Amino acid sequence: MSRILIIEDEEAIADLEKDYLELSGFEVEIRNRGDEGLQTAMSQEFDLIVLDLMLPGMDGFEICKKIREEKNIPIIMVSAKKDDIDKIRGLGLGADDYMTKPFSPSELVARVKAHMARYDRLVGSTQKNNDIIEIRGIRIDKTARRVMVDGVEKAFTGKEFDLLTFLAEHPNHVYTKEELFREIWDMDSIGDIATVTVHIKKIREKIEYDSAKPQYIETIWGVGYRFKV
Amino acid sequence: MSRILIIEDEEAIADLEKDYLELSGFEVEIRNRGDEGLQTAMSQEFDLIVLDLMLPGMDGFEICKKIREEKNIPIIMVSAKKDDIDKIRGLGLGADDYMTKPFSPSELVARVKAHMARYDRLVGSTQKNNDIIEIRGIRIDKTARRVMVDGVEKAFTGKEFDLLTFLAEHPNHVYTKEELFREIWDMDSIGDIATVTVHIKKIREKIEYDSAKPQYIETIWGVGYRFKV
């Protein structure tokens, strides 16, 4: 469930926004003063903030700047004056969107959704879902230790799974066989690096359409391997 | 330097946008047809796309969807009809911004900058792109060991990559072939210096427009080479 913070002094407006957002399944908090709003934004976790410009206690400019110093979450700025909007945009203080009052609550909902979706697309995919890695046709469920290739489950042995997972968790990064060996096997074990090659081959047999032209695990000649994205 | 792709069939508009963006230090490519635009977007690396809705070859909806399947970069959609804008927004196909024609070029520039800044804020920070060397049209990603020349990826072998990277990391510094050899090959190996020459040639074939008039790796006669900046 996503949490939204509305910092807005006109209670009627704030309540209306809250109603609409809650109908769309969001959890909403309201603060009526600027200073309280900032304090709340900093001390709790929200997924998006709707921020009015004119506020008692502390104005929206200041709040936006302060939040941005600490957090990357989407901020939608709201103002009654079109001129103010242009001004903030010019200041470039990192708000993600700007709306002029009056606006329809459903437009707010639409924008909120769009910003959340983008944020997830950019950040959520890399940071959050640590359990499931999904890259193109491949889906790796870490806790269940299962791998699906184009919707079909393939059986992986322990080492194969660990190796594939490690590569997929660091897409595009090239690792030498030594690095992979140290990572998957024991840190200092002095086994033969050739076993990495063999495991790569086994993995490719399971995930690649044509093992000679790998789409996922690429060989970097003289260096190592990488999971291409 | 950031690269922007404009997909727009009205050449006058495209050129105007290009001029303004270039004045702000962006590198701009234009495509006049939808299908060509998509093809370019997929085969090269851009940091942002400005996409018109009505296009010959393939419409903006389709293009936006296709790009989103593969890439996360910001897309600004442009249309002459306000209604269309609402429609696309409703479709939620992942565009990052919407502008109605006519608009002032400076507003486009402002929005482009804002989107770039956000993208950097969200992605650049999490992905830690601090091992990327960028000089004029060349971008070297050290961990991924990839080289982009004007947005197009070129395949480099191990030694070629190491040599180019070393030179690019010390721009303008002139190195003798002996120094380069000691640096890239084993410190004391007494192999033939000629191999450095050959590798320089191979690199030039990949990054220089005209190998006879090198723009990047310059020959200092009787001394060695340097990466010119």
Place this chain on the structure above:
DNA sequence: AGCATTTTATAAAATTTTTATAATCTGACT
């Protein structure tokens, strides 16, 4: 035994180095 893992041997592929030759530059000498 049955499966996973590692080792080994050989084939195949790609890169690196060498070699030979052509082109270009520099400085000295007319």
Place this chain on the structure above:
DNA sequence: AGTCAGATTATAAAAATTTTATAAAATGCT
């Protein structure tokens, strides 16, 4: 200034080396 010799670099292609892919056998584990 023009030209020539010597030195240096560019280019192309062949040879050598290195690295990886593959298959199969050996080992180890439960």
